[in-house]
Amino acid sequence: MTCKMIILSPRKEGLTHEECIEYLEQEHVSLVEELPGLKRFTTxxxxDPERIGYPLDPDGTRFDVMAKLQFESLDDLQAAFDSEPGQAVLRDAQNFVDVDGGVMIAIDDETLRHQTIPADL
Known part of the structure; x- marks a missing residue:
């Protein structure tokens, strides 16, 4: 069984969508990759919600980044963020995302349920 952390974050006030993504890719990713016990990391x-002209989600929340981190267990996830590299990741996140405006969800396993949708709908 694995543990995954899903993170949805809006950009920090004062940054454009492009600046937020540039910081993520050029600065933050290398810090995340140093987390002890990290098995997989995807973003x-x-x-850009403003480029499209309307919010992508129904309640109008604007997320600029989605990340998924995978660990062997919830204990490994907690240990990773308690470590010095984990603390560095948390501190650095404040440079490009609105930490208080984000959502973090820990899940212990993915259960996929599929339903076939008729082609004529």
Missing amino acids: SIPF
């Missing part, structure tokens, strides 16, 4: 970049 997804939503379209």
